[in-house]
Amino acid sequence: MTWDILAAEVQNDPLKIGYDAMTDLQVADSLNAPIQEDQPVVSSGDLISGIVRAEYDALLAENKDWLKIILGAGEQISVASGSEVRSELMRMFGAASETRTNLMPLLSRDTTRAEQIGLDPNVWGPVTEEQVAKSRSRTLSKAMK
Numbered sequence: 001m002t003w004d005i006l007a008a009e010v011q012n013d014p015l016k017i018g019y020d021a022m023t024d025l026q027v028a029d030s031l032n033a034p035i036q037e038d039q040p041v042v043s044s045g046d047l048i049s050g051i052v053r054a055e056y057d058a059l060l061a062e063n064k065d066w067l068k069i070i071l072g073a074g075e076q077i078s079v080a081s082g083s084e085v086r087s088e089l090m091r092m093f094g095a096a097s098e099t100r101t102n103l104m105p106l107l108s109r110d111t112t113r114a115e116q117i118g119l120d121p122n123v124w125g126p127v128t129e130e131q132v133a134k135s136r137s138r139t140l141s142k143a144m145k
Contacts, residue, residue: 002118006131007138009117017113024132031114031127038081042106044071047089050102055093063092079107 010027013019019027048071059067070077070085079086086107093099114127 003135003138005118006114006127007135009113010132010135011138015113023129024136025129027132028127028129031119031132032112034110034112035116036108037111037116038079038108039106040078040080041076042079043075044073044077045075046106047071047077047103050099050106051093052098052102055097055099059092067092 009031010019017030019030022030051067056064056067066088070088073085077085079089089103090100093103112121114124115121119127
C-alpha cells in the first residue's frame with residue numbers, strides 16, 4: 001500500500017464522507033464497503049453477446065438501425081453514465097427485458113472506495129483498522145494535501 005494514498009484519503013476526506021467523526025474501524029469498513037462504479041467503455045462484442053435475439057427481432061426498425069450504428073461505432077463503445085448510448089440501450093430494452101439484465105453487469109462493476117483511490121486489493125487486501133490509525137497520524141507530502 002502506498003501510505004500516502006490512504007493517509008490523503010483519510011485526512012483530506014475528498015468525498016466528505018465524514019471520516020473525522022468515525023472510528024478507525026468504521027473508516028476501514030467504509031473504505032472496504034462494496035459500491036457500484038459505472039464502466040466508461042464496453043466492447044461491441046460484449047454488447048452483442050448480451051442482446052437476446054428475440055428481443056432484437058421485436059425492436060422497431062428505427063431502433064434496429066440505431067443499434068446497428070452503436071455497435072458499428074468501434075471495438076470500444078462509450079457507455080459512461082449519462083451518455084446517449086447508455087440511455088438509448090436502456091430505452092430500447094425495457095426494465096423487464098432479458099437483454100437489459102444481460103447488459104447491466106457490462107455497464108457497471110463492483111468496487112470499493114479503497115480500490116477507487118488506488119489501493120489494489122490483490123496487493124493490500126482489505127484496509128484494516130490498524131492501517132487507518134497509522135494513516136491518521138502520517139504527515140502528508142505537500143502534493144497529497
